[in-house]
Structure formats: C-alpha cells, structure tokens
Amino acid sequence: MKITIIENELYLAQSISTKLNQSGYETEVYSSIKEAIATSTGDAYLLSTNLPGQNFNSLITKYKEKIIILMVSYINNDTVAAPLKLGANDYIVKPFMIEELQRKIEHYKEYQTLKKYKNLYKEYNEYLLQDIVIKDDISKITTPLVVQTNYVKLIDKLAFEYAKVQNRVLVFVPLNTKEWKSKIENANPKYILYVSDLQTLKKAEREQLFTLLENRQFIMSTTSEIETPYATIEINTDNKLYDQNEILTIDDYVKFIVNNFQYQYPDTELSKKLGISRKSLWEKRKKYGIFKKK
Numbered sequence: 292m293k294i295t296i297i298e299n300e301l302y303l304a305q306s307i308s309t310k311l312n313q314s315g316y317e318t319e320v321y322s323s324i325k326e327a328i329a330t331s332t333g334d335a336y337l338l339s340t341n342l343p344g345q346n347f348n349s350l351i352t353k354y355k356e357k358i359i360i361l362m363v364s365y366i367n368n369d370t371v372a373a374p375l376k377l378g379a380n381d382y383i384v385k386p387f388m389i390e391e392l393q394r395k396i397e398h399y400k401e402y403q404t405l406k407k408y409k410n411l412y413k414e415y416n417e418y419l420l421q422d423i424v425i426k427d428d429i430s431k432i433t434t435p436l437v438v439q440t441n442y443v444k445l446i447d448k449l450a451f452e453y454a455k456v457q458n459r460v461l462v463f464v465p466l467n468t469k470e471w472k473s474k475i476e477n478a479n480p481k482y483i484l485y486v487s488d489l490q491t492l493k494k495a496e497r498e499q500l501f502t503l504l505e506n507r508q509f510i511m512s513t514t515s516e517i518e519t520p521y522a523t524i525e526i527n528t529d530n531k532l533y534d535q536n537e538i539l540t541i542d543d544y545v546k547f548i549v550n551n552f553q554y555q556y557p558d559t560e561l562s563k564k565l566g567i568s569r570k571s572l573w574e575k576r577k578k579y580g581i582f583k584k585k
C-alpha cells in the first residue's frame with residue numbers, strides 16, 4: 292500500500308515516512324498541494340491542514356475515492372468539519388503515535404475493500420436478475436411473508452427489490468444448509484431475512500424455524516404448498532422452462548435454445564450443440580416459426 296504524505300514540516304514528514312516504511316508501507320512526500328495533485332500516486336493520503344497559502348480542498352475533491360486522513364494541530368470547522376464534509380475520511384491530532392495512525396489507515400483500507408466487494412456483488416446480482424420481472428407492487432408488500440413459486444429467481448428479485456425500497460439490510464438464509472439456525476439467531480433483529488427453500492425442511496424442522504422467526508421480519512420462498520402461520524402469496528411464471536414441477540418436452544427445450552442462442556452461435560455450431568443436423572435445425576425453425584433477423 293502506497294501512502295502519500297503532504298506536510299510542509301519536512302522533519303515531521305520524513306519521520307512519519309520512515310516509521311511507515313519500517314511497517315511495510317511505501318511512501319512519497321510532498322510539501323506542495325499543487326505538486327501532489329499533479330504527480331502523486333498514493334492509495335492513501337495523509338494531509339496536513341496547516342499549509343500556509345495553500346488550499347487543500349481541490350486535493351480532497353480529486354482523491355475522495357481514496358483514503359484521506361487529515362493531520363491537524365487543532366480542531367475547528369476549517370481544519371476538520373469542512374474537509375470531512377468534502378470527502379476526507381478521518382483526522383488525527385498532532386502530535387500522535389504512529390501506531391494510532393496505522394490503525395486508522397488499516398481500518399479505512401478494510402472499509403474500502405468491503406465497499407468495493409459490496410458494489411461488485413450488488414452489480415453482479417442486478418445483472419443476474421435483470422431479466423426477471425415482478426409484476427406485483429413492491430411498495431404494498433408487508434412482512435413477514437411466505438411466497439410459493441415455481442421459479443425461485445422471482446422471489447430473489449422480489450426480496451432484493453423489497454429491501455431496496457425499504458432501505459433495509461437483507462440477510463440471506465438458505466434452509467438447505469446446516470447453518471440456517473445460527474444465521475437466524477445471529478442476525479441483527481433490525482435486518483430483513485430472506486429465507487429460501489422451505490420445502491427442504493421436515494415438519495419438525497419447520498416448527499423449529501417458525502419458533503426462531505418469532506417477531507422477525509422476513510420473506511420466505513417455497514416451491515411446494517406448505518401450511519405456515521404467516522400470510523402467503525403465490526408468484527409463478529408461465530414459462531415451462533422455469534417451472535420446477537414441470538418436465539419440458541424436447542420440442543420446448545429446443546425451441547428455447549434456438550430462441551435464446553441463435554445470435555450467439557452460427558447454425559452449424561448450434562445444431563452441433565443440440566445434437567442434431569443443420570437440416571434438422573432448419574426444419575425445426577420452420578416448424579416453430581423462428582427465423583433469424585438479418
């Protein structure tokens with residue numbers, strides 16, 4: 292991790308740099324805001340707020356996605372409050388112990404890593420569910436709620452959208468794993484639980500589940516009709532491909548594959564993947580009325 296130190300007291304800057312180097316950090320030192328903006332490449336910035344004649348706001352604005360820790364001699368609006376509002380992460384009062392500074396650096400390093408993972412998973416989850424359409428009005432849903440479905444991804448989308456609308460944290464509890472009891476017990480009571488696969492539990496286990504869920508807010512999915520003490524709705528898809536209780540005919544499967552992959556593969560490769568001849572594929576296109584747009 293590379294740390295950029297911006298401090299006009301060169302002795303102090305070199306002292307901080309040496310101690311951080313000894314702890315395994317790479318450092319670079321600047322006494323000028325202008326030079327730091329032009330050439331610095333740090334992952335974290337230690338910024339002195341005592342730089343006569345220099346305005347550090349532009350540096351905070353430019354690097355606010357990185358870690359910025361203010362090094363201050365005293366606390367007031369100009370040295371702490373305003374820079375924090377602008378995007379700086381934290382401050383430390385001079386003189387300070389290098390260990391205290393390292394704890395702050397490592398804390399925000401971990402925070403930024405978690406933030407990046409959160410954004411990654413959020414974007415990936417939205418990508419996976421982008422084609423799933425929920426016709427029900429999410430704002431009218433109340434919890435606790437059990438949802439019976441023939442396609443679990445419908446409820447995935449419902450649960451994530453509901454948490455987003457409610458601005459609440461969602462905790463995923465799959466009942467087909469051994470850890471489901473501890474996940475419920477350890478979950479923050481303020482969080483919404485998304486409990487999936489109720490159909491996998493035996494009757495005695497379901498009773499234990501219902502006891503654990505007392506006074507909790509949750510959305511629960513099941514692919515089978517199961518009696519519960521909670522409000523239950525049914526959300527299904529008419530597409531037989533996704534119906535977990537339906538076995539597709541070969542014609543239905545081939546039709547789905549041709550519709551969804553005809554622009555991804557040439558007919559020669561598509562027919563090979565389906566295990567049929569190109570002529571047979573042409574005949575099926577004609578039968579299903581599926582033709583490529585040119």
